[in-house]
Amino acid sequence: MRILPQQSRLPDGRLHLHDGPIDLIIEAFGEVAAVETAYAAAWRRFAAILDELCAELPLLREQATSTGARPSGVVARRMADAVAPLCVARFITPMAAVAGAVADEILRVMTIGAKLRRAYVNNGGDIALHLLPDESFSIGMVDRPDRPSLIGSAMISGRDSVRGVATSGWRGRSFSRGIADAVTVLASSAAQADAAATLVANAVDLPGHPAVGRTPATALDPQSDLGERPVTIDVGPLAPHDIDDALTAGLDEAERLRRAGLLQAAALRLCGRTLLCGAEAVQTAERLPVRSKCEVGQRMENLAV
Amino acid sequence: MAEPDDKIRCDACPVLCYIRPGMTGACDRYANRDGELVRVDPHVLLERTLQDGGEVVPFMIPAREWSGDILNAPTPIVTAIGAGTTYPDYKPAPFIVSSKVDGIDMVTVVTEGIYSYCGVKLKIDTDRHLGPECATVRAKGEPVGHVTTGEYGSQMLSLGGVNHLTHGGKKEGRVTCETLLDLCSRKAVELTVDGGATVIVQAGLPPVVNGETEERMRVGCGSATIGMFAKQWYGKVDEVVVVDDHITGVLSEHQAGKLLGARDTGIKMKGRRSTPGRYFHVAEPGTGWGGANISDPLEIVAGFDKKVAWSGLTMLMVSTTGEQHAFYRLDDSLNPIEAPLPDTLRVSVERIRENCEPALCSVLFMGGAGGSLRAGVTENPVRLTRSVRQALTTVTAGGAPVIVWPGGGITFMVDVTLLPDNAFGYVPTPAIVAPIEFTMRLDDYAVLGGHVDHVRPLQDILDERRKKSADRDTMLAPARGEA
Helix, strand or coil: CCCCCEEEECCCCCEEEEECCEEEEEEEEECHHHHHHHHHHHHHHHHHHHHHHHCCHHHHCCCCCCCCCCCCCHHHHHHHHHHHHHCCCCCCCHHHHHHHHHHHHHHHHHHHCCCEEEEEEEECCEEEEEECCCCEEEEEEEEECCEEEEEEEEEEECCCCCCEEEEECCCCCCCCCCCCCEEEEEECCHHHHHHHHHHHHHHCCCCCCCCEEEEEHHHHCCCCCCCCCEEEEEECCCCHHHHHHHHHHHHHHHHHHHHCCCCCEEEEEECCEEEEECHHHEEEHHHCCHHHHHHHHHHHHHHHC | CCCHHHCEECCCCCCCCEECCCCECCCCCEEEECCEEEECCCHHHHHHHHHCCCCCCCCCCCCCCCCHHHHCCCCCCCCCCCCCCCCCCCCCCCEEEEECCCCCCEEEEEEEEEECCEEEEEEEECCCCCCCCCCEEEECCEEEEEEEEEECCEEEEEEEHHHHHHHCCHHHHHHHHHHHHHHHCCCCEEEEECCCCEEEECECCCCEECCEECCECCCCCHHHHHHHHHHHHECCECEEEEECCCCEEECCCCHHHHHHCCCCCCEEECCEEEECCEEECCCCECCCHHHECCCCHHHHEEEECCCCCCCCCEEEEEECCCCCEEEEEECCCCCEEEECCCHHHHHHHHHHHHCCCECCEEEEEEEEECHHHHHCCECCHHHHHHHHHCCCCEEEECCEECEECCCCCEEEEEEHHHCCCCCCEEECCCEEEEEEEEEEEHHHHHHCCECHHHEEEHHHHHHHHHHHHHHCHHHCCCCCCCC
16 A cells, blocks of 8 residues: 655654655755745655656666666656766666755755755755855764764865765665775765765775675565675674775775765774765864763774774 | 565555565565564564663763754664653653654653552662561661561562552651652662661662671572582581571581581581581571671580590681681680681682672662553553553563563562663652653554554654753753663
8 A cells, every 4th residue: 555655844843754765854944934935845846756766766776877778757867867977887776876866856946946044855864955155064974873873073064065965884774785884975966975975885895705794685675776786784893904904995986986076075984993085074083072072982982892 | 595475565655665574675664574564563673772782761862963863863762761741640641652754663652650659679688687577677767668588698678668658657658758769769778677787778789787888698508608618628627617697507517528528526506407517596697797696606606525526626617708707726625716717728718708799789669550650551551451461562661671570450670770860750749750661563552542643753752852952951861871
């Protein structure tokens, strides 16, 4: 039985939209009337978005190529556009950008008819941002959804080109071919960040390492866009040099993408250690406000065990 | 790997996931359990979170200024601490929480119970005599409970209960309530037993009996200690007496000594011989050696048989914790004369001590969810009881696991050290306020007549708390459980 899309307002006024696997938390800042207009626009657009995507699912699950068929939906095209520059020499499907593309699209319709100072659309951790030049957002980073702790933060200003944040890792909801606990990427859009985070997280890897458990994606999800490709299901204890090797491999990929302008910054996290790419944009836990420093330190120790 | 036929198709949304057995669909909300499409089991979250280090504290994660949603935060457990309640509880419990956002249709019915029928059971690890069974236990001079039957290595007190809380004088009720609250809040409380000792009790810490901090539980009764150490003593000393108010052991007569071929010493013990080498009632209970009222161990020895004993016979006397010991040699007239403990015996005395576990006070809060509390959860209170019996509903107190007594009602016990700080409160009735949560599937909740129309999404409560906490950080119980 098809459960219809749902909208609700949280007590603090934020908008919560839900349909199937899509779960959005939205907040806009500006005049009250503008915020309401933006929320109404978000809901109108949201109600159709999942059906629209599902109509093209088979195509969106196929490997992206520079010559392949182009999808027709607006969100689907955002997905395809985000992965197009990444598909050279890498396996990636438009699905790698689905969460970010939905967030971008909802944010787009919100800002068409309403003057907002700033706004965000958070699609399960893949976040699209709207910022006027003098506005900013601070973003906290969490590496393991099963053990919440801030491992770092990023201040994003309206004068930066960053408008998207995404996190990928094998512990998250989507499959990963790498072993990163979390790779958080800042990019020009949520779709772009989403796709880049997927690739960088895949690259944080130790091919053939006995401590890493893998299984074909289709063994877990018969319709996975990854097909028979192995995905990570377990990471056992790793030696410090293994952690370094894996993170360094990921950093190479992140640097490659950064030089190509496909991401602005990335934080790569594995077993309690963090490497940064484009470091000036990201603060690690050591530089978090004093109030939370102690707790973060404690948790980091736990993670390192 | 599962057979392709085992997968099922979910039609909850147009993604139309094929879901393999034991797996969830893309949304993480629907799962294939044995070929059936189900919502994810509600109890998993609670258990998983507890296992992962017990982040059982409610409502929001401290030190997070940015709204948690953007971080895709995990679901915290909602506990009843600070939920507030009304009395009598005819209105729906303050929070009936439904977490849909994180993919699980879980309902945690959260309330703070007001317990006029409640008390604490104290287990005080000591052999020292605190007072006779049934003796009244007082706090600030008021009767708050009594000494109940002793358990292994421990004295047991039962405090509170409806009679002290409501049937006694006004002052008695108030002091009882205060005492219970302090004990549950892990504060130190001084208790005196009529005809017995004064003891300072604090959950998780050693008891202080008549000003002396108890360090260790005994290794066993006197007889058991003989059994454990007979081999280490044989050949190094002629006689060993393990002084114990319950069962004093004598090596040469004890089965363990006989088996080794220990020679008779002609020792004559006071008290009543139970079986060879085991003596009851060698003295009166007290706070001296082995929980008896003696400071000189020779008080329990009546003498030596002149036909059997000999000049130069050596004897070790030791308590069941090894904390007290003395070594004697018989002189020509067969009088025991104290002598320095030989090094060969010192090892065994130290080993007794080493094998004694740290003495602690344990405080279990015991309360019963009365009809009116249960009515706050469901319109048909008895169904809640049945649901708990059938294990469809899990009961927790402040997120901590409880022992639910079999039989009627929902009467439970919980270790107060497992609850977060400041979890307990009181009302001037007088009665103790304690958190209690009932967790069940949303559909089970509807079946038992739950206040489904009052169910609120978890996120709402989180956000409301977050708003409130901006002005009042102290409302939040600090996190525990990392230790």
